[in-house]
Amino acid sequence: MDWFLANSGQVFTLAGQHLALAVLPMVFGLLISIPLAQVARQSKALRSVVVTASSLLYTIPSLALFIILPTIIGTRILDPLNVVVALTIYAVALLVRAALDAFDSVDEDLRQAAVAMGFKPVARFLQIDLPLSLPVMFAGLRVVSVSNISLVSVAALLGIGNLGMLFTSGLQRDFVTEVVVGIIAILILALLMDAVLVLLERLLTPWTRAGAAPGAVAARPHAGSGASPEKTGPAAAAMRLSDAQAGGGGA
Amino acid sequence: MKESRPRALGRRAFGGLAAGVGLALALSACGGSSNPLSSAPATGGASTGSGGALVVGSADFPESQIMAEVYAGALNAAGVTASTKPNIGSREVYFKAVQDGSVDVIPDYSGNLLLHVNKDATEVSAEDIAKALPAKLPDGLAVLDASKAEDKDAMVVTKATAEKYQLKSIEDLAKVCSEIVVGAPATFAERAYGLPGLKKNYNCVPKKLEPFSDGGGPLTLKALLSDQVQVADIFTTTPSIADNDLVVLEDPKNNFIAQQVLPLYNKAKMTDKAKDALNAVSRILTTDDLINLNRAVSGTQKQNPKDAAAAWLKDKGLAK
Amino acid sequence: MSNVITDTFDWLADPAHWAGAAGVPARLAEHLQYTGLVMLIATAIAIPIGLYVGHTGRGRVAVVALAGALRALPTLGLLTLFVLLAGIGLMPPIWALVILTVPPLLAGTYAGISSVDRNVVDAARAMGMTELQVLFRAEFPNALPVMFGGFRTGVLQVIATVSVVAYINLGGLGRYLFDGLVLSDFPQMLGGSLLIAGLAIAVDLVLALFQRLFLSPGASSQSNRSRQAAVDLTDPVTAEAVVKGGMS
Numbered sequence: 076m077d078w079f080l081a082n083s084g085q086v087f088t089l090a091g092q093h094l095a096l097a098v099l100p101m102v103f104g105l106l107i108s109i110p111l112a113q114v115a116r117q118s119k120a121l122r123s124v125v126v127t128a129s130s131l132l133y134t135i136p137s138l139a140l141f142i143i144l145p146t147i148i149g150t151r152i153l154d155p156l157n158v159v160v161a162l163t164i165y166a167v168a169l170l171v172r173a174a175l176d177a178f179d180s181v182d183e184d185l186r187q188a189a190v191a192m193g194f195k196p197v198a199r200f201l202q203i204d205l206p207l208s209l210p211v212m213f214a215g216l217r218v219v220s221v222s223n224i225s226l227v228s229v230a231a232l233l234g235i236g237n238l239g240m241l242f243t244s245g246l247q248r249d250f251v252t253e254v255v256v257g258i259i260a261i262l263i264l265a266l267l268m269d270a271v272l273v274l275l276e277r278l279l280t281p282w283t284r285a286g287a288a289p290g291a292v293a294a295r296p297h298a299g300s301g302a303s304p305e306k307t308g309p310a311a312a313a314m315r316l317s318d319a320q321a322g323g324g325g326a
Numbered sequence: 327m328k329e330s331r332p333r334a335l336g337r338r339a340f341g342g343l344a345a346g347v348g349l350a351l352a353l354s355a356c357g358g359s360s361n362p363l364s365s366a367p368a369t370g371g372a373s374t375g376s377g378g379a380l381v382v383g384s385a386d387f388p389e390s391q392i393m394a395e396v397y398a399g400a401l402n403a404a405g406v407t408a409s410t411k412p413n414i415g416s417r418e419v420y421f422k423a424v425q426d427g428s429v430d431v432i433p434d435y436s437g438n439l440l441l442h443v444n445k446d447a448t449e450v451s452a453e454d455i456a457k458a459l460p461a462k463l464p465d466g467l468a469v470l471d472a473s474k475a476e477d478k479d480a481m482v483v484t485k486a487t488a489e490k491y492q493l494k495s496i497e498d499l500a501k502v503c504s505e506i507v508v509g510a511p512a513t514f515a516e517r518a519y520g521l522p523g524l525k526k527n528y529n530c531v532p533k534k535l536e537p538f539s540d541g542g543g544p545l546t547l548k549a550l551l552s553d554q555v556q557v558a559d560i561f562t563t564t565p566s567i568a569d570n571d572l573v574v575l576e577d578p579k580n581n582f583i584a585q586q587v588l589p590l591y592n593k594a595k596m597t598d599k600a601k602d603a604l605n606a607v608s609r610i611l612t613t614d615d616l617i618n619l620n621r622a623v624s625g626t627q628k629q630n631p632k633d634a635a636a637a638w639l640k641d642k643g644l645a646k
Numbered sequence: 647m648s649n650v651i652t653d654t655f656d657w658l659a660d661p662a663h664w665a666g667a668a669g670v671p672a673r674l675a676e677h678l679q680y681t682g683l684v685m686l687i688a689t690a691i692a693i694p695i696g697l698y699v700g701h702t703g704r705g706r707v708a709v710v711a712l713a714g715a716l717r718a719l720p721t722l723g724l725l726t727l728f729v730l731l732a733g734i735g736l737m738p739p740i741w742a743l744v745i746l747t748v749p750p751l752l753a754g755t756y757a758g759i760s761s762v763d764r765n766v767v768d769a770a771r772a773m774g775m776t777e778l779q780v781l782f783r784a785e786f787p788n789a790l791p792v793m794f795g796g797f798r799t800g801v802l803q804v805i806a807t808v809s810v811v812a813y814i815n816l817g818g819l820g821r822y823l824f825d826g827l828v829l830s831d832f833p834q835m836l837g838g839s840l841l842i843a844g845l846a847i848a849v850d851l852v853l854a855l856f857q858r859l860f861l862s863p864g865a866s867s868q869s870n871r872s873r874q875a876a877v878d879l880t881d882p883v884t885a886e887a888v889v890k891g892g893m894s
Contacts, residue, residue: 134843142827
């Protein structure tokens with residue numbers, strides 16, 4: 076505790092860097108995977124290619140990706156951009172499948188109704204598909220958020236500033252306190268991000284609280300894991316997603 | 327809910343989503359402005375003009391981080407804005423970082439630096455190394471004056487092991503080499519003073535190399551004390567050598583050549599003012615200073631490298 | 647870039663990298679040994695708890711909350727902590743990985759049990775089965791496919807995270823990543839990554855095959871609902887089905 080108080084400035088700086096490195100890929104991942112999922116929905120073959128590719132991407136160990144990216148995209152080796160790009164790749168791998176599930180979770184009757192009401196495809200997507208798929212999308216985002224925040228720390232091995240630095244420094248100096256502070260700070264960061272996402276989802280999907288809308292279940296991915304089989308699409312999707320953290324992401 | 331037209335519903339929700347993305351961007355932007363994403367472009371010689379802020383990097387062990395803070399502190403005190411980028415990695419990694427301008431200055435060790443740029447270097451003395459080094463550095467890189475402070479890799483054993491095998495020097499070790507497990511950073515396998523050097527100079531091929539990622543830190547020490555490894559590569563300025571009564575094996579064949587602490591820098595952004603500030607540090611830095619600084623940071627005190635560096639600079643009158 | 651790729655294949659093709667204690671077969675064996683050990687301990691912890699919680703419904707909230715919180719734990723931090731506290735050697739890093747592996751296994755077991763049709767459970771009770779019989783004769787067999795899905799996910803996660811133990815002087819394929827890192831040897835790192843990714847895919851295929859051969863035939867439709875992170879690559883239809891699983 077004393078150490079934390081004496082070094083709180085440093086911890087907060089690292090936490091800020093950590094947050095930036097975790098959040099940016101989420102945003103980019105979202106922006107890439109939504110259109111990608113839309114394209115993938117066009118045909119079965121395309122869809123299985125996208126799904127398979129996203130699974131494959133997830134088997135690449137993150138440390139390796141951090142190091143190899145500079146050779147591929149021509150950045151400098153200490154560029155935090157490498158971490159952002161690497162985590163964006165993982166985020167896309169996860170979110171594209173979340174997005175597919177999310178769009179699947181939209182009731183086909185609703186879509187038909189929208190067509191009957193004269194919605195053009197783009198308007199229908201923006202005003203029907205996208206908002207109604209938000210609950211499942213958010214389940215995916217929350218998984219990405221937790222996984223990213225945990226993964227960013229690996230980048231400390233390459234001298235890219237974040238809370239993981241407390242682990243490398245703690246190890247080199249035989250200093251348990253520093254490591255514990257790092258772990259707690261990361262947990263707090265993950266909780267905060269999760270709370271922000273939950274709040275954001277509530278703001279964006281006011282209708283889910285109005286009644287027994289399907290999204291309500293998906294709003295809690297972890298609780299979703301316990302969903303009984305009768306639960307609707309989003310619950311199952313969320314349940315599957317909540318474990319998608321497996322794979323290269325871990326390393 | 328039933329009455330609300332999809333159009334209205336959709337619009338509100340989508341507006342919210344856009345706001346959400348905006349919020350997330352803003353969040354990340356304010357986290358980033360303090361560091362990683364903004365500091366990286368700023369280090370590029372191309373994106374900002376020369377004479378701007380300098381970035382001092384460090385290797386992946388505490389002493390290097392302390393020296394980076396010492397350099398940065400001295401630069402700032404002299405009116406040259408400097409920040410640090412600690413824990414970049416091994417020389418194989420940070421040398422490239424200096425070359426590509428990711429960092430502008432880094433504390434280094436003369437002998438190993440020379441061996442990095444010239445594998446076949448035969449110089450052993452501090453003077454010869456200092457003379458040979460500048461010509462061997464690639465274009466764009468240079469070193470400043472070397473300090474008197476020295477920190478070498480050394481073959482270290484416990485007192486018990488030394489007595490058991492009658493070890494005083496690496497020559498003695500060579501006789502029992504095949505039974506010996508060495509604990510060292512993974513780089514030891516390929517560095518000139520590492521396994522290749524032991525073989526060439528002492529005809530010593532250890533049974534095994536146990537790689538450790540803590541730069542001769544607590545894990546290496548634990549492994550040595552528990553006899554999981556019999557010999558460890560520990561830096562000579564590490565306080566744990568004296569604290570644990572460890573024996574540093576003599577090196578009559580100069581496998582470990584002289585290692586003076588000195589700044590390696592990229593010429594692109596270096597100014598005379600900055601050079602003077604760094605040379606002032608090198609003029610007074612001693613080996614004992616290194617040991618004391620290491621003790622403050624890695625010993626029971628666990629001082630932040632930056633604070634330890636600041637205290638030293640103040641003590642020496644290099645900063646207020 | 648292209649020469650990094652060819653260098654990597656040269657590295658992989660070099661016979662010197664396939665022999666001895668640092669050779670690929672030895673590293674692969676270490677990698678599988680750590681993975682097996684972690685899975686063994688984690689399964690031994692997660693399955694009984696998952697069965698209990700799934701069957702009784704007691705402690706559901708606690709398990710869900712704990713599993714969620716544990717997911718956020720950074721591997722590197724936990725690894726460092728355990729090694730600093732418990733010292734070097736095989737077990738401290740293994741325990742750190744066990745802690746990270748229990749949550750998905752626990753969630754899988756628990757989800758499996760609670761996904762069993764309540765009518766089946768009620769019928770079993772009506773037949774006069776004891777609670778233990780209900781659990782092991784009715785719920786467990788029906789939950790197996792979903793549970794196995796959780797297990798597969800767990801194995802893949804461990805294969806990837808076991809790479810990190812090389813940071814703490816253990817072996818495994820992760821050694822190539824860390825040795826390559828400090829030596830700035832891209833081909834070695836990339837080669838190591840390819841081996842790890844290849845291992846993950848191969849193991850997943852074996853598990854998928856096992857699932858198809860040994861789990862009850864009715865399982866195949868249910869397994870769509872199981873949570874596989876990787877998809878059976880040999881069979882695009884399965885890949886399709888996994889995604890469709892969300893629609894149930």
